[in-house]
Amino acid sequence: MREMLTGGPLDVLTGDYLAELTMLILARDRLKDPSLGYAKTFLRQLEECLGLALERGVRIVVNAGGLNPARLADAVRELAKSQGLDPAVGHVEGDDLLPRNKELGLPGGLLAANAYLGAFGIAECLRGGADVVVTGRVTDAALVVGPAVAHFGWGAGDLDALAGAVVAGHVLECGAQATGGNYAFFREHDVTRPGFPLAELHADGSSVVTKHPGTGGAVTVGTVTAQLLYETGGPRYLGPDVTARLDTVRLTEDGPDRVRIDGVRGEAPPATLKAGLNRLGGHRNEVVFVLTGLDIEAKAALVRRQFEDGLAADRRPAELRWTLARTDHADAATEEAASALLRLTARDGDPARVGRELGRVAVEMGLAGYPGFHLTAPPGPGAPYGVFEAAYIAAGEVEHTAVLPDGRRVAVPPAPVTATTGEQPEQDEPDVETGAVDPGPTRRVPLGLVAGARSGDKGGDANLGVWARDEPGWRWLSRTLTTELLRELLPETAELPITRHLLPNLRALNFTITGLLGEGVAAQHRFDPQAKALGEWLRSRRLDIPEALL
Numbered sequence: 402m403r404e405m406l407t408g409g410p411l412d413v414l415t416g417d418y419l420a421e422l423t424m425l426i427l428a429r430d431r432l433k434d435p436s437l438g439y440a441k442t443f444l445r446q447l448e449e450c451l452g453l454a455l456e457r458g459v460r461i462v463v464n465a466g467g468l469n470p471a472r473l474a475d476a477v478r479e480l481a482k483s484q485g486l487d488p489a490v491g492h493v494e495g496d497d498l499l500p501r502n503k504e505l506g507l508p509g510g511l512l513a514a515n516a517y518l519g520a521f522g523i524a525e526c527l528r529g530g531a532d533v534v535v536t537g538r539v540t541d542a543a544l545v546v547g548p549a550v551a552h553f554g555w556g557a558g559d560l561d562a563l564a565g566a567v568v569a570g571h572v573l574e575c576g577a578q579a580t581g582g583n584y585a586f587f588r589e590h591d592v593t594r595p596g597f598p599l600a601e602l603h604a605d606g607s608s609v610v611t612k613h614p615g616t617g618g619a620v621t622v623g624t625v626t627a628q629l630l631y632e633t634g635g636p637r638y639l640g641p642d643v644t645a646r647l648d649t650v651r652l653t654e655d656g657p658d659r660v661r662i663d664g665v666r667g668e669a670p671p672a673t674l675k676a677g678l679n680r681l682g683g684h685r686n687e688v689v690f691v692l693t694g695l696d697i698e699a700k701a702a703l704v705r706r707q708f709e710d711g712l713a714a715d716r717r718p719a720e721l722r723w724t725l726a727r728t729d730h731a732d733a734a735t736e737e738a739a740s741a742l743l744r745l746t747a748r749d750g751d752p753a754r755v756g757r758e759l760g761r762v763a764v765e766m767g768l769a770g771y772p773g774f775h776l777t778a779p780p781g782p783g784a785p786y787g788v789f790e791a792a793y794i795a796a797g798e799v800e801h802t803a804v805l806p807d808g809r810r811v812a813v814p815p816a817p818v819t820a821t822t823g824e825q826p827e828q829d830e831p832d833v834e835t836g837a838v839d840p841g842p843t844r845r846v847p848l849g850l851v852a853g854a855r856s857g858d859k860g861g862d863a864n865l866g867v868w869a870r871d872e873p874g875w876r877w878l879s880r881t882l883t884t885e886l887l888r889e890l891l892p893e894t895a896e897l898p899i900t901r902h903l904l905p906n907l908r909a910l911n912f913t914i915t916g917l918l919g920e921g922v923a924a925q926h927r928f929d930p931q932a933k934a935l936g937e938w939l940r941s942r943r944l945d946i947p948e949a950l951l
Contacts, residue, residue, distance in 0.1 A: 528551050
């Protein structure tokens with residue numbers, strides 16, 4: 402926060418503190434203490450930087466309010482008073498659906514239920530004179546769109562402008578991911594300490610993404626493309642204020658560390674708001690066996706036989722999952738390099754079935770098991786895990802409210818015009834050629850030599866964006882990387898539904914892999930529970946690539 406405030410001119414400082422997993426963590430905080438439920442890290446940052454922001458006339462807009470934005474707004478006022486400051490503080494509420502779950506037909510047993518609100522509540526607070534605006538669950542892009550609406554005076558019908566700001570907001574929301582962080586071609590720039598991105602917004606919705614002078618990392622068409630593909634799906638990027646057409650986005654270099662975004666078209670938003678639902682799914686535990694040297698597969702089979710034989714039938718967890726990671730190397734120079742990991746994950750609604758019983762069986766095998774028996778850590782007691790799922794609520798049912806600095810409460814109406822199709826389902830793009838070329842001689846090399854990728858999670862689904870760096874690469878990639886080939890390259894996806902989208906303006910393909918992450922990140926369904934490295938796995942896979950592209 403200090404770097405952004407001191408590094409160069411700024412009108413509005415935004416911060417995205419919420420993720421699907423964060424909402425579950427905040428919900429558990431609120432269970433322990435009803436006055437909590439917001440991101441406490443924001444207050445620690447503000448303690449150092451609030452005076453600086455006020456002195457420089459920079460307004461602050463954050464979603465750090467989480468499940469309790471009103472309480473965070475009060476905490477900001479208390480902090481300011483202790484420093485002799487008097488900022489105008491507004492907040493946005495109405496996203497919390499938990500008190501109304503029966504009325505809205507939501508399932509019972511929820512820890513949190515929050516609608517993704519749009520930008521117009523933020524804009525009301527800023528127009529009401531707020532220096533600081535805190536919200537609960539709004540869309541990540543709303544933190545940027547709200548200030549733009551307040552500054553330019555856009556209305557609900559300015560769909561192209563709103564869509565352009567949504568795209569800018571999506572680029573900024575993950576901070577340094579737009580300036581070289583988590584970037585496939587990271588060796589091309591110094592990313593030891595990348596700076597944070599900022600967007601220069603214009604009245605027509607276009608923008609230039611850049612960063613403060615002298616900060617690390619880089620802003621290029623590639624880094625911006627990577628972030629645009631992150632956790633999105635098809636051409637239509639649905640939001641509460643507008644549906645942004647990602648297939649209309651144009652990116653052009655605008656000088657060193659400057660990328661212009663323009664051409665974005667907007668359509669009416671859906672008639673429903675997405676709501677994130679969090680609940681406890683049960684309890685889980687994990688035991689990791691280290692298998693060293695020879696006969697790895699036979700050792701793994703022995704572990705499974707002994708372990709499952711040792712479990713009492715009436716104490717067996719509802720789910721036992723075994724995963725063998727062949728991290729071992731033949732004739733290795735170190736013991737660690739000679740070892741593989743066999744991971745047992747257990748889940749059950751009864752904590753006792755994944756706690757002491759699991760540990761008892763694992764420990765009793767110690768002197769009677771495979772040669773070299775040991776574990777990465779002693780078995781623990783197990784822990785609760787969460788489940789995330791999405792629901793869709795009619796926008797008019799959600800009481801979106803801006804609470805202005807003077808205490809006035811302003812109701813924010815839903816979008817007056819919505820798409821008649823409601824939640825537009827993702828449509829698979831056909832696996833067709835976009836320009837036949839003679840590949841000529843080929844070499845079997847990793848895909849990552851010619852393509853970048855970025856991946857992430859949306860509930861239980863994984864998003865995988867892949868892009869080419871030039872037109873010849875795009876023509877080859879778009880006709881080569883079909884859903885069938887993706888299943889071959891990533892065998893974990895072989896039995897799952899996959900949706901493929903073409904985004905020619907970005908020279909990109911975007912895949913949604915349904916169900917890869919089970920019940921979401923908090924359920925820890927797989928080794929990489931948020932699919933963060935799925936794209937890098939894909940880039941490491943070898944296939945026949947035309948030498949002309951290499």
